[in-house]
């Protein structure tokens with residue numbers, strides 16, 4: 001049975017990481033990706049120290065570091081007056097004394113390519129494209145994934161890493177569509193030479209405005225800048241990755257600091273996302289089926305941890321499969337038990353951070369006063385649960 005592959009639905013960051021992690025433990029995997037090619041959108045992604053611990057496990061640190069940028073600080077600025085609300089140094093001795101791994105930002109395609117290249121070099125990984133999973137059937141301890149083109153793929157287990165609109169989740173749990181948050185994100189990247197020189201900082205900067213925020217940071221050795229603009233809106237378009245309306249963006253950010261408006265004016269074409277999440281649950285495994293990443297615990301991006309959690313899931317799951325040998329059901333249950341409280345905490349904390357970023361009126365004043373006196377050491381204390389990678393009982397996540 002050990003030669004029977006574990007099937008993975010979805011070859012995004014979570015699915016690719018799971019394929020690699022399982023293969024590194026000697027398990028054959030078949031990755032079924034719906035698209036014709038593996039790829040990620042051309043945007044940035046923040047990588048907390050917790051995920052660098054996972055890269056070390058996967059032997060990927062060098063490949064990631066090749067193009068990633070190490071920002072000097074995480075900075076929140078008030079988008080109305082432009083003042084710094086709080087600044088958390090990332091590159092100084094304090095951060096590295098507290099956290100053994102670095103903080104970095106990278107270009108999503110670079111991260112995805114590093115994962116897929118490593119999968120391609122693994123004889124135990126079978127990468128299949130143009131394979132959209134529509135559901136699955138189980139028969140004893142075997143699973144058959146059904147594909148949109150009428151095909152079927154059999155294996156010893158199935159991991160649903162098929163994202164927010166997961167078909168595997170639909171079959172396993174059937175809890176309906178995700179929760180539409182009422183928050184919209186516009187994303188774009190800008191060549192560094194087009195970035196205004198006075199804003200070309202080596203920092204992750206979040207301009208916190210009333211019911212809005214704008215994030216900027218450099219990517220790819222500083223060659224491009226990532227811009228993400230978020231605002232509240234009831235407008236809802238199902239689907240993902242459509243063009244945004246720049247006029248609406250200016251309306252939402254009107255009255256904000258000239259630097260914010262200057263940055264918004266630099267982009268002609270934005271991509272738009274309707275941001276969704278779900279309530280945390282723990283029913284993400286049954287028998288030889290398990291969910292991973294956004295399929296299991298979709299979250300708002302305000303802690304910048306969705307992909308980091310998916311990669312933690314992948315490494316944790318592979319450890320449990322390794323520990324439990326042939327008993328995949330026990331391995332998947334143990335994986336779920338290790339993960340659901342930590343990922344649930346990130347889901348809920350991300351919502352809270354969104355409220356903090358988008359504060360207005362008196363709440364904004366209180367936020368700024370509360371955060372101003374915070375020392376870097378206090379900020380690190382607040383992040384330790386996340387960046388040190390411990391589970392909710394204080395144990396290591398692996």
Ligand SMILES: Cc1cc2nc3c(=O)[nH]c(=O)nc-3n(C[C@H](O)[C@H](O)[C@H](O)COP(=O)(O)OP(=O)(O)OC[C@H]3O[C@@H](n4cnc5c(N)ncnc54)[C@H](O)[C@@H]3O)c2cc1C
Nearest residue numbers: 010012013014034046133163293294301304305306307308
């Ligand atoms: C604006 C924004 C900013 C973000 N910033 C960060 C950040 O800084 N740091 C961070 O860690 N996270 C961030 N995230 C979250 C992160 O992008 C996601 O959590 C992460 O991509 C989830 O990975 P995944 O592999 O679980 O799912 P996905 O990335 O959604 O991948 C799912 C894959 O499955 C495929 N698929 C879907 N359905 C099927 C099917 N039926 N059959 C076969 N294949 C299928 C898809 O084509 C895709 O390749 C951000 C998210 C947003 C929206």
